[in-house]
Amino acid sequence: MFSSTNTLKGMVLKNLFCLMSLFVFHNVSAVTALPVTEVTSGIYVHFGNHELPDKVNHGAIANIGFIVGDSCVAVIDTGGNPEQGYSLKRAIELKTQKPVCYVINTHVHPDHIYGNIAFKQPGVKFIGHKNLPRAMAARGDYYIEKAADQLDIKLTSKHIILPDKTVKKHMTIDLGGRVLVLTAHPTAHTDNDLTVLDRKTNTLWMSDLLFIDHLPVIDGSLKGWLSELKRMEKNKYKLVIPGHGALVTDWPQSLQAEKNYLQILLSEIREMIKNGQFIEEAIKNVGYSEQHKWKLFDQFHKRNVTTAFAELEWED
Ligand SMILES: [Zn+2]
DSSP, X not given: OHHHHHHHHHHHHHHHHHXXXXXXXXXXXXXXXXXXXXXXXXXXXXXXXXXXXXXXXXXXXXXXXEEEOSSOEEEEOOBSSHHHHHHHHHHHHHHOSSOEEEEEOOSSOHHHHXXXXXXXXXXXXXXXXXXXXXXXXXXXXXXXXXXXXXIOOOOOGGGSOOOSEEESSEEEEESSXXXXXXXXXXXXXXXXXXXXXXXXXXXXXXXXXXXXXXXXXXXXXXXXXXXXXXXXXXXXXXXXXXXXXOOBSSTTGGGHHHHHHHHHHHHHHHHHHHTTOOHHHHHHHTTGGGGGGSBTHHHHHHHHHHXXXXXXTXXX
16 A cells, blocks of 8 residues: 555656656746846847856856847857756747747857757757867866756756857858847957857947956956957947946946956066066965955956966966
């Protein structure tokens, strides 16, 4: 009696689980839509919170979203976990009947690409920087391992979705009456940063080349990043969408905080190297005038100094 009740319970639970997984993983309409804001005609952004990726937010912290053309939709970054990807997909369905034709991954970081699986279907082309496949291949296994430990999400190699098309310098894609210009940048935030310019509204989706309030994180080249910013600040954009932080409507003014922080790292570290000081001293002394200007300073600043010191140590 006891065991048959348990068997029955087990069967009910098993069926319930099958039914739930059917809804969660295959029926997007059962998924809660991600909140998105239409920042200008046809451009929708989900603004993330300034948090470290952890087991509570499961890595869903970045700004992600989509652009709607007359014939189809381009997704720009897919989120920090598969579930967020499905929620973004649901948000798109609620805003437009048009199909997704492109998924643009702005760079390799997990908070931007872990939702890719939600969009993997015929007719959808994934696009990334020419260095993105290499970065995904190099980091994929490590990321999968870390996802379980740090984000409490289960990923396998099938979640690391490589681009179908890569961008060497520029690429234009047409969503129907709406041309997007994709630019592959030299090494800056990472070695695989891609930005998206919507010509129709002169909006630049800058992703992690721009951090607002959240301390900029260097995973590429301090010098490279600064020189890209100096080049880009001469351009005029009506709107700029950062990878973390609020929408920018006063370009290039809102860029200055990030530029200053990076510039301070550059000059103070160069000075220390010139004086024969070591990395440990740099970590203790460089950049602390910026401490109270940024969220997550304590979490990322020392790492930035370490990365930058290693880069600058060998310059002429
Ligand atoms: Zn990033």
